[in-house]
Amino acid sequence: MVQDTRAQARPDRLRPLNEPLPIEVTAERQRPVSIVINRHTYLVERIQDTWIIEDEWWRQPIKRQYFALLLDDGARRTIFHDLVTGAWRLQDY
Amino acid sequence: MPIVCLRIPCFALRIALLEEPQLDGHPLLLSNPQSGRAVVLDATPEALGKGIRPGMNLREASALCPTAVILAADPVRETTVGARIRDRLEEISPLVEPDDQEQGCWYIDLTGLERHYGSPENAARRLIECADPILRARAGIAPGKFTARVAAGVARAGSIRVVSREEAPGFLAGASIAWLPLPPDIIRQLERLGIPTLGAFTKLPGRKVAARFGPTGRHAWELARGEDDRPVIPPPRVQSVIEELAMPVPAVSREMLMFGLRQMVNRAFAKPALRGKHIRQLNLHAILEGERRSWERTLTLKEPCGSNRVINALELRLQTLEMAGPIETVTLEFSGIVNEIARQAAFPMMGPRAAAPLAAAIHQLKHRYGLSPMYRVVEVEPWSRIPERRHALIAYDP
Numbered sequence: 001m002v003q004d005t006r007a008q009a010r011p012d013r014l015r016p017l018n019e020p021l022p023i024e025v026t027a028e029r030q031r032p033v034s035i036v037i038n039r040h041t042y043l044v045e046r047i048q049d050t051w052i053i054e055d056e057w058w059r060q061p062i063k064r065q066y067f068a069l070l071l072d073d074g075a076r077r078t079i080f081h082d083l084v085t086g087a088w089r090l091q092d093y
Numbered sequence: 094m095p096i097v098c099l100r101i102p103c104f105a106l107r108i109a110l111l112e113e114p115q116l117d118g119h120p121l122l123l124s125n126p127q128s129g130r131a132v133v134l135d136a137t138p139e140a141l142g143k144g145i146r147p148g149m150n151l152r153e154a155s156a157l158c159p160t161a162v163i164l165a166a167d168p169v170r171e172t173t174v175g176a177r178i179r180d181r182l183e184e185i186s187p188l189v190e191p192d193d194q195e196q197g198c199w200y201i202d203l204t205g206l207e208r209h210y211g212s213p214e215n216a217a218r219r220l221i222e223c224a225d226p227i228l229r230a231r232a233g234i235a236p237g238k239f240t241a242r243v244a245a246g247v248a249r250a251g252s253i254r255v256v257s258r259e260e261a262p263g264f265l266a267g268a269s270i271a272w273l274p275l276p277p278d279i280i281r282q283l284e285r286l287g288i289p290t291l292g293a294f295t296k297l298p299g300r301k302v303a304a305r306f307g308p309t310g311r312h313a314w315e316l317a318r319g320e321d322d323r324p325v326i327p328p329p330r331v332q333s334v335i336e337e338l339a340m341p342v343p344a345v346s347r348e349m350l351m352f353g354l355r356q357m358v359n360r361a362f363a364k365p366a367l368r369g370k371h372i373r374q375l376n377l378h379a380i381l382e383g384e385r386r387s388w389e390r391t392l393t394l395k396e397p398c399g400s401n402r403v404i405n406a407l408e409l410r411l412q413t414l415e416m417a418g419p420i421e422t423v424t425l426e427f428s429g430i431v432n433e434i435a436r437q438a439a440f441p442m443m444g445p446r447a448a449a450p451l452a453a454a455i456h457q458l459k460h461r462y463g464l465s466p467m468y469r470v471v472e473v474e475p476w477s478r479i480p481e482r483r484h485a486l487i488a489y490d491p
Contacts, residue, residue, distance in 0.1 A: 017470065018480045020481065048373070062479060076429075076431065091481070093480055
């Protein structure tokens with residue numbers, strides 16, 4: 001038996017990394033056409049990849065469609081469309 | 094001005110005829126003889142007339158038609174010929190969109206070109222001329238992309254079928270259900286349900302179709318009714334750098350191939366278009382010696398890479414490569430070109446030797462602010478598919 005250390009559990013000291021950030025997206029037929037980052041609008045040059053994740057249906061269902069985008073300035077960004085709430089978020093995968 | 098659909102049925106097989114025109118009119122089969130279970134992937138109308146069907150075992154097909162000529166796919170040539178035809182079509186109209194389901198099928202919007210070409214039929218005739226006559230291209234003209242594709246499907250080789258907006262519902266009603274952009278198993282289901290034509294499909298209530306087959310089914314139902322307002326959207330031109338190498342001696346080993354590839358990568362990154370840049374994707378095309386065979390691989394890199402890391406990625410990928418034959422010519426296409434990226438180095442004072450001064454510094458900061466302002470990245474669920482669950486920051490308190 002492991003002895004109780006009586007140490008207080010501090011889950012508040014854990015800060016998740018890479019949390020999704022709200023983002024403004026213009027989409028056509030559910031596919032992003034332009035995105036706004038820091039008040040600057042970038043056109044989507046190419047959708048390099050797209051995939052769907054569905055998880056945690058047993059508690060708070062998560063259903064997201066990710067898009068790996070190549071923007072008109074050459075940068076690569078990953079965004080997702082939350083298929084539960086309909087919101088768009090910026091998040092590296 | 095309506096939309097024109099230019100279609101070359103059995104595209105992969107027709108491409109073979111460019112090199113061997115004497116085979117025209119023979120029953121031709123496209124197959125994958127290298128794979129374990131060789132099946133018919135496509136067949137010309139001459140072969141279909143003998144009872145051969147795609148998906149049939151190659152041995153069975155040969156028994157049905159002993160004179161059938163079996164050809165292997167040549168993806169490099171298909172891409173090259175497809176790109177050449179698209180370039181020619183773009184000389185007539187800037188709005189050219191390849192069909193994403195079928196190879197050898199393009200949609201062309203002729204809006205604003207009336208004064209150049211007069212009637213849409215004249216324009217369509219010019220479009221058919223963009224493809225070699227042996228490819229047997231045909232065109233369909235209609236107000237929407239789907240109707241134009243079905244019209245091109247019923248047109249004879251070299252001819253044009255025009256379907257006006259008023260004629261569209263009646264014309265589509267008689268067409269086969271197989272034209273719908275639905276997965277083959279759903280098409281089979283519909284046929285088993287006694288719905289062989291688009292007309293029979295449109296008689297079903299739209300909401301019931303949506304309930305049974307989802308949004309894709311609903312969209313197909315609208316297409317079958319001639320409701321298609323999808324515009325022709327040309328895919329963006331991808332900036333790429335192409336490097337080609339004709340092997341002095343056909344490469345028979347992986348080492349030989351890698352030697353050539355290494356030279357090509359270094360040469361490409363020395364070009365002005367790639368100097369100081371990184372790439373995200375690499376297409377490798379190889380033409381095999383003697384027979385009209387080729388293969389291609391696409392390598393998508395996890396992050397933008399320079400020449401050294403591209404070479405490493407190629408070496409890694411080629412380790413599992415089965416050489417299908419001696420390679421005569423190799424082409425590398427570098428795309429997804431971005432500016433060079435830098436990698437952040439480790440924080441110098443985080444090294445093990447600096448542990449004591451770091452601990453002292455954190456102790457002082459804790460006294461001043463009441464908590465440690467330094468954090469450490471810890472793995473939480475590194476296997477998680479949800480990115481924010483993989484890592485977390487925890488107070489660094491040595």
